[in-house]
Amino acid sequence: MNLPDKYKILVITLSDRAFRGEYEDLSGPMVRQMIEQFMKSEGWEYSIDIQLIPDDPVKLNELVGNASGSYNMIFTTGGTGIGPRDITVEIVRPLLSKEIPGIMEYIRMKYGAGKPNALLSRGVAGITGKSLIYTLPGSVKAVEEYMTEILRTIKHTLLMLHGIDSHGKDQ
Numbered sequence: 001m002n003l004p005d006k007y008k009i010l011v012i013t014l015s016d017r018a019f020r021g022e023y024e025d026l027s028g029p030m031v032r033q034m035i036e037q038f039m040k041s042e043g044w045e046y047s048i049d050i051q052l053i054p055d056d057p058v059k060l061n062e063l064v065g066n067a068s069g070s071y072n073m074i075f076t077t078g079g080t081g082i083g084p085r086d087i088t089v090e091i092v093r094p095l096l097s098k099e100i101p102g103i104m105e106y107i108r109m110k111y112g113a114g115k116p117n118a119l120l121s122r123g124v125a126g127i128t129g130k131s132l133i134y135t136l137p138g139s140v141k142a143v144e145e146y147m148t149e150i151l152r153t154i155k156h157t158l159l160m161l162h163g164i165d166s167h168g169k170d171q
Helices: 027-042 057-067 088-095 101-112 116-120 140-161
Strands: 006-014 045-053 073-077 125-128 131-136
Touching: 006 027, 006 057, 027 045, 027 073, 027 140, 045 057, 057 073, 057 088, 088 125, 088 131, 101 116, 101 125, 101 140, 131 140
Parallel strands: 006 045, 006 073, 073 131
Antiparallel strands: 125 131
């Protein structure tokens, strides 16, 4: 198998208040910025679409379900906490054919050691359809932390997803 000639990436921000225009979405653009830097550093062709939706389980389920057949990577931001409107994990987890728990567990432990509130994030990662999906918290600082760790593993993850054995080789 081969890697795609051009990666299609979807970034979904879930926020009732940003959707209503009460404040600007900053976390989705931060995801985009960090992905762009990574993709450029790898010399990979890519396109990024951004969607801003309210904390709506039906909309999220429909968006991820439709995207999982046509996007290589999906990143969500928001909705991973324990509040009554935090629904991302409940919607995404059942859509996963394979969960990748280690990356999110590592991030929670690394950042939770210094900031115990980080341990309250319930984000998940895995494969849905043909897509990698990562569910990130909604704060810009948390997005930076999560994306830093995710991007350290993403090249190997994509190779594995496409059946390319890179074990024992320099990445």
